[in-house]
Amino acid sequence: MTVLGWAEIALFSLLVILVTRPVGGLLARVADNSRAMRVPVLGSIERGLYRAAGVDPATEQGWVAYAAAMLTFKLACFLAVYGILRLQAWLPLNPDGQGAVPPDLAYNTAISFLTNTNWQFYGGETTMSYFSQMVALAVQNFTSAAAGIAVALAFIRGFSRRSASSIGNFWADLVRVVLYGLLPICIVYALFLVWQGVPETFHGAINVTTLEGVKQTIALGPVASQEAIKMLGTNGGGFFNANSAHPFENPTALTNFIEALSIFVFGAGLTNAFGRMVGDERQGWAVFAAMGLLFLAGVAAIYAIESGPNPILTALHVSPVMGNMEGKEVRFGMAGTAIFSTATTDASCGAVDAMFESFLPLGGMVPMLNIMLGEIIYGGVGSGLYGFLMFAIVAVFVAGLMVGRTPEYLGKKIEAREVKMTMLAILCLPLVMLGFTALAVVLPVATSQISAAGPHGFSEALYAYVSAAGNNGSAFAGLSGNTFWDITMGIGMMIGRFFVIVPALAIAGSLAAKKTVPASSGTFPTTGPLFVGLVVGVILIVGGLVFFPALALGPIVEHLAMLAGTTY
Amino acid sequence: MKHLRPALVMLLGLTLLTGIAYPLLITGVAQFAFPSQANGSLVMRDGKPVGSALIGQNFTSPGYFHGRPSATTATLANGKTVAAPYNADNSTGSNLGPTSKALRDRVAADVKKLEAENPGRPIPADLVTTSGSGLDPDISPAAAEFQVPRIAAVRHLDPATLRRLVASHIVGRTFGLLGAPHVNVLKLNLALDRLAGRPGGT
Numbered sequence: 001m002t003v004l005g006w007a008e009i010a011l012f013s014l015l016v017i018l019v020t021r022p023v024g025g026l027l028a029r030v031a032d033n034s035r036a037m038r039v040p041v042l043g044s045i046e047r048g049l050y051r052a053a054g055v056d057p058a059t060e061q062g063w064v065a066y067a068a069a070m071l072t073f074k075l076a077c078f079l080a081v082y083g084i085l086r087l088q089a090w091l092p093l094n095p096d097g098q099g100a101v102p103p104d105l106a107y108n109t110a111i112s113f114l115t116n117t118n119w120q121f122y123g124g125e126t127t128m129s130y131f132s133q134m135v136a137l138a139v140q141n142f143t144s145a146a147a148g149i150a151v152a153l154a155f156i157r158g159f160s161r162r163s164a165s166s167i168g169n170f171w172a173d174l175v176r177v178v179l180y181g182l183l184p185i186c187i188v189y190a191l192f193l194v195w196q197g198v199p200e201t202f203h204g205a206i207n208v209t210t211l212e213g214v215k216q217t218i219a220l221g222p223v224a225s226q227e228a229i230k231m232l233g234t235n236g237g238g239f240f241n242a243n244s245a246h247p248f249e250n251p252t253a254l255t256n257f258i259e260a261l262s263i264f265v266f267g268a269g270l271t272n273a274f275g276r277m278v279g280d281e282r283q284g285w286a287v288f289a290a291m292g293l294l295f296l297a298g299v300a301a302i303y304a305i306e307s308g309p310n311p312i313l314t315a316l317h318v319s320p321v322m323g324n325m326e327g328k329e330v331r332f333g334m335a336g337t338a339i340f341s342t343a344t345t346d347a348s349c350g351a352v353d354a355m356f357e358s359f360l361p362l363g364g365m366v367p368m369l370n371i372m373l374g375e376i377i378y379g380g381v382g383s384g385l386y387g388f389l390m391f392a393i394v395a396v397f398v399a400g401l402m403v404g405r406t407p408e409y410l411g412k413k414i415e416a417r418e419v420k421m422t423m424l425a426i427l428c429l430p431l432v433m434l435g436f437t438a439l440a441v442v443l444p445v446a447t448s449q450i451s452a453a454g455p456h457g458f459s460e461a462l463y464a465y466v467s468a469a470g471n472n473g474s475a476f477a478g479l480s481g482n483t484f485w486d487i488t489m490g491i492g493m494m495i496g497r498f499f500v501i502v503p504a505l506a507i508a509g510s511l512a513a514k515k516t517v518p519a520s521s522g523t524f525p526t527t528g529p530l531f532v533g534l535v536v537g538v539i540l541i542v543g544g545l546v547f548f549p550a551l552a553l554g555p556i557v558e559h560l561a562m563l564a565g566t567t568y
Numbered sequence: 569m570k571h572l573r574p575a576l577v578m579l580l581g582l583t584l585l586t587g588i589a590y591p592l593l594i595t596g597v598a599q600f601a602f603p604s605q606a607n608g609s610l611v612m613r614d615g616k617p618v619g620s621a622l623i624g625q626n627f628t629s630p631g632y633f634h635g636r637p638s639a640t641t642a643t644l645a646n647g648k649t650v651a652a653p654y655n656a657d658n659s660t661g662s663n664l665g666p667t668s669k670a671l672r673d674r675v676a677a678d679v680k681k682l683e684a685e686n687p688g689r690p691i692p693a694d695l696v697t698t699s700g701s702g703l704d705p706d707i708s709p710a711a712a713e714f715q716v717p718r719i720a721a722v723r724h725l726d727p728a729t730l731r732r733l734v735a736s737h738i739v740g741r742t743f744g745l746l747g748a749p750h751v752n753v754l755k756l757n758l759a760l761d762r763l764a765g766r767p768g769g770t
Contacts, residue, residue, distance in 0.1 A: 008745055045585065053577035072571035076579045126658055139587040143579075171574050178582060183590065190594045191601070197622050200591075200598040200606045205657055208610070208617040210625045211632065211757055211767065218620055218656040220608050224598065225591040242659035245700030247622040248608070253747020309693065310666045316679050319690035322708065325697040326671065327661045330636075330706040333741070333748030354700045355661035358671075456665035478663035558667055567669040 001307045005335030009299055012257065012339050013292070016264050016378075020288060023265055024272020030180050031153040031277060033057050033172045042179045049175050060166030063509025066154055067502050069170040070147055074114050074498075077140060081110035084136040085128075094129035095204030096219075101127060108486040113140035115497035116148055116380060118230075118237030118350055118473035119464075119489060121481030125219035125240050130202060137237060138226045145233030145266075146177040148382030151501050152270055153177075153277075155386040158508030159410045160277045162516045167508045181266070182232060189262065190228040197251035198224040223248055231262040234380045236350030236473045244340070244353040245329055256332045256353055260340040263349045267291075267378030270385040278410050282527040287388060290532045294377045294539070295346055298366055303338035305363040312565060327358030345370035348380030350473025357452070357460065357476035361562055364476070365555035368463055371470040373543040374429065380471060383497075386504045388535075390422045392526070393507070394542060395535040399524050408523060411516035418510060421503040428499040430546045432469040432492045437462045437550065440488070449485055451478030454568030455561065459554035464489065469496035611754060619754050624705040626654040627753065631722045631768030633707070633715050633760065635753045636694050637678060639663075640702035654703060662698040685718050706750035709738050723764050733759060 029037070037043055050057055061069065085101040088094060101109065105121055112119045113136075122128070128137070150173035157167045194200050205219045223239045227249055230237060244250040250259060268288065275284020306328075309320035323334050332340070332353055340353040345367035356364050370377065376388035393409060397419050400407030407414040440446035440461045450457045460476040467474055468489040479485070525531065561568075598606040610617040619625050624635045635654070639662035642652035652658075664671035678696040692711040712734045720727040737756045740749050761767050 004741065004745060011745065049578065049581045052581060053574040055574050069571045069574065072569070072575040073578065076575040080579060080583075123658060123660070134591050135583060135587040138591065139579075139583045142586040143582055171578060174578065175582075178586065183586065186590070187594065191597060194594070194598040194602045194606050197605045197609050199608050200595050201608070202595065203607065206608060206610075206617070208619050210619055211754070211761070212625070212627060212629055214626065216619060216623075216625060216654065216656055218608060218623055219659075222591045222595055224606075225594040229586075240659050240701075242661065242701035242703070245661065246659045247624075247701060247703055247705055251609075251622050253742045257742075257746050312666065312672055313675050313693070313696070316672070316676050317683065317691055318675065318679060318693050318696055319710075320693075321690075321710075322693040324666070325693040326664065326666075327698065327700045329699050329701065329704050330694055330708055330750045331704075331747050333746070336747050352700070355663055357663040357665055358661060360666050451663060452665045452668060454667060456667055459665075476663070476665075477661070478665075558665070562667050567667050567672050 001304060005303060005333065008335040009303065009339060012261065013296065015261055016268050019261070019265050020268045020272045023269025024276060024284065026181060027149070027269055027273035028276040030176045031156070031173070031273065033169065033176065037176070037180055039180065046175055046179055050171070053171060055169070055171045057169055057172035060169050062166050063505040066167055066170050067505045070151070070501070071498070073147070073174070077114040077143065078110050081113060081136045081140060082106050084132055085109060088129045088132045091129065091131045093131035093134070093202060095202070096129070098127060098129045104483045104486040105481065108481070108490045111490045111493050112473065113137055113235070113237060114144055115471050115493045116144035116233070116235055116348060116383070117468060117471040117493045117497070118235045119468055119475065119493065120237055120473070121486060123241030124238055130221055133226055133239060134222060138229060141226070141229040141233045141235040141237070142178050142182055143174065145182060145229070145235060145381045146174050148380055149177045149181065149266065149270070150174050150382065151504060152382035152385040155389060155504050155508045156274050156277045158511035159412060160279070161512045163514070164512040167505070167512050182229060186225070186228040186232060189232060190224045192258070193224040193227055193255060196255045198227055198255070199248055200224040231259045231349065231351060232265060234263055234267065234347045234349040236344065238351065244351045245355065250353055253331055253333065253336055256336045256340060259351070260343045263343045263347045264378045266381040267347050267384040270382065274385060280527070283410065286527045286532055287392070290535045291377045291388065293532070293536055294373070295342060298346060298370055298377070299338050299342040301366045302341055302363055303335055305360055305366070306338060307334050308360070310360060310562070312562060312567060315565065324360050324363065327355030329353065341367055342370065344474060345472060346375065346377035346379070348375040348383055348471045350467065352474050355477060356463070356474060357478050361555040361558035364459065365551060367474065368466055368555070369544065369547070369551070371466050371472045372433070372547045373539055374426070375470050375472060376539065383471065383500070387500065390425055390504065391539050391543070392535055393418055393422045394426070395531070395538045396524060396526065398538060399534060405522060408517060409526060411519065412511050412514050413517060418507050421507045425500040425503040426542060428495055429469050432495050433462070433466045434547070434550060436465040436488050436492055440465070443484070445482070445484045449480050449482050451480070452568070455554055455558040456568065459558065462550055462554055465492055468492035471496050611758070613758065621752065621754065622705055623656045624654050624703050625754055627757065629768060630718055632757045633712055633719065633753050635707060636704050637696065637698045638702040639698040656703055659701045659703055661700045661702060682714070686714055689714060705752050705754060707753055709734065709749055709751055712751045712756065719760070723768060725764060729763070733763060
């Protein structure tokens with residue numbers, strides 16, 4: 001650990017604060033579909049899309065119709081991605097001659113990208129044609145991110161509206177978030193990445209002869225355009241197998257810093273959009289503060305732990321100065337790696353600039369724990385905010401129980417229906433994560449794919465299902481896929497996405513229909529430190545404690561084994 | 569199924585926009601404005617590409633600075649997977665966990681070789697650990713300096729001159745803050761060849 005490292009973390013935190021208001025303002029304008037955006041070119045594209053689709057953006061939907069529109073769209077996405085991956089050998093833009101993707105892998109990948117998970121049981125440069133990367137996968141990066149933000153906007157409308165029967169129009173939200181939010185930023189961002197060294201070409205892999213006279217084949221592609229949305233949309237699916245550790249995805253310390261920042265841009269911005277839409281920006285900053293505290297705890301933990309050496313290697317006379325370097329790149333530095341690793345799992349991004357499988361036991365536990373908490377620390381674009389607000393609902397419910405008063409949040413009475421839906425969304429995650437892990441560590445068809453022995457092997461399986469159900473997509477990547485893992489993780493990803501989104505929309509519909517009760521002296525204020533502390537407590541207890549026994553079996557046991565010098 | 573038409577039209581429209589128009593636009597501008605970076609930052613010597621400035625190479629001859637160990641592999645025609653360090657067509661880390669016996673054995677073997685080459689000096693961690701990508705183009709300044717005695721002996725160069733060469737190739741933190749100081753191994757070796765007046769690969 002160095003002073004400069006901590007300063008880099010401080011600068012990062014400051015920049016997250018600085019981007020929050022401008023992005024929040026942009027999103028609040030995008031969400032207000034009563035006013036057309038007067039933007040040249042994009043405005044006419046927006047109107048053209050509505051005309052072709054037969055959609056009137058001013059006609060709003062109730063929560064059932066909103067959810068049905070989103071699910072229909074997702075079904076179409078699934079079929080399109082699956083079809084393209086199966087047929088890529090016959091489609092254009094395949095200079096390296098990639099063959100068809102096998103059925104179970106195509107199924108897993110299609111679900112992975114449409115749920116914003118971007119788990120990858122394949123190596124990009126050895127599996128996917130440029131056409132598949134662009135037309136199948138990058139499109140899902142845009143639309144799954146936009147759908148997540150759309151649901152968050154609908155959720156906020158539940159709080160901001162009174163006695164309303166509708167929560168917005170899914171098609172309008174989807175199109176406007178892509179056109180005015182993601183796309184313009186991506187254009188600038190992608191060009192920045194190219195300037196720093198990220199390739200953007202349709203040329204196939206090139207062969208060079210190295211200084212020692214050996215042939216080296218270097219995979220290329222239209223990387224920068226995909227990298228930008230992969231980070232900004234918290235998707236995380238790498239163009240290359242090594243993801244953002246690959247120098248062509250993440251060539252410099254500056255790109256590493258900006259890529260990590262871009263993970264948080266929309267998640268943090270949404271807290272401010274939330275505040276603006278409910279008419280009190282302080283409500284948004286309270287949410288931001290709770291998220292920020294959890295981020296700082298995570299980044300400090302990873303930085304402190306990974307800056308220390310692996311004692312097993314120190315015993316072999318390896319210098320302890322650089323810390324645990326297995327699976328890490330030199331150029332990012334330990335603080336840069338810690339920032340990236342924390343951000344990617346605080347949000348549901350899942351891009352990695354270092355291999356989590358090779359982190360020290362407790363260092364690797366932090367990303368896992370971040371995902372287990374529900375990825376509500378700024379979070380996946382959209383999913384972070386509605387996930388967090390569900391914890392806020394539990395927090396005001398708990399506070400209400402303590403004083404024996406009907407809980408309220410932002411003037412809305414929180415009643416049995418909202419709490420039930422919230423608990424459904426919150427509890428389905430540990431059920432999937434722990435249930436499938438239990439299955440995978442006893443079935444030979446599953447254990448045969450686990451690369452590590454001893455407690456680390458358990459961590460590897462646990463991480464996979466935590467990542468799938470959390471829609472994160474990062475991995476203890478020693479795990480290799482087969483039909484069992486493809487299918488069970490596909491199910492986990494779908495449950496993790498839609499068993500949270502649909503209850504979230506149901507809560508939004510139910511809240512929108514309620515009247516607003518005026519604040520009184522008995523109202524629990526939701527802008528102060530007491531509220532922030534209470535939500536953080538609820539997140540740690542409700543979200544985290546359920547996983548403690550599993551963590552004890554994996555990372556914690558392994559840590560003790562490492563200190564004793566045991567290897568497996 | 570009143571949602572079917574909007575679902576199909578929106579998917580098609582957004583595909584044309586974000587899956588085709590957007591990457592084409594970025595490619596067009598990038599090829600015009602940043603042609604070198606957009607095509608992989610190739611490094612030329614005598615008019616021929618000898619590698620990418622961003623992608624590490626598997627330096628093994630004693631007269632060159634070596635990069636970090638690399639865990640990348642290649643698949644042979646018969647379907648077998650073999651070690652192929654710095655295979656830039658199949659990036660990967662080792663994915664060995666901290667208590668892995670395979671990791672300890674690999675590091676122990678590498679340490680033994682390095683200790684023979686430069687006895688009594690602590691081994692910089694990056695010289696015995698694989699990177700996340702398997703393609704790390706850089707090593708730490710300490711790792712470069714560690715190799716100076718070997719190269720000086722093989723190339724019959726003054727160690728002090730080599731140390732100055734290394735020092736002039738150290739890239740510091742961006743804005744004095746971001747990342748870690750590092751040395752690009754390919755660029756360092758190209759400069760080494762110029763300094764020695766001949767290639768050292770054979």
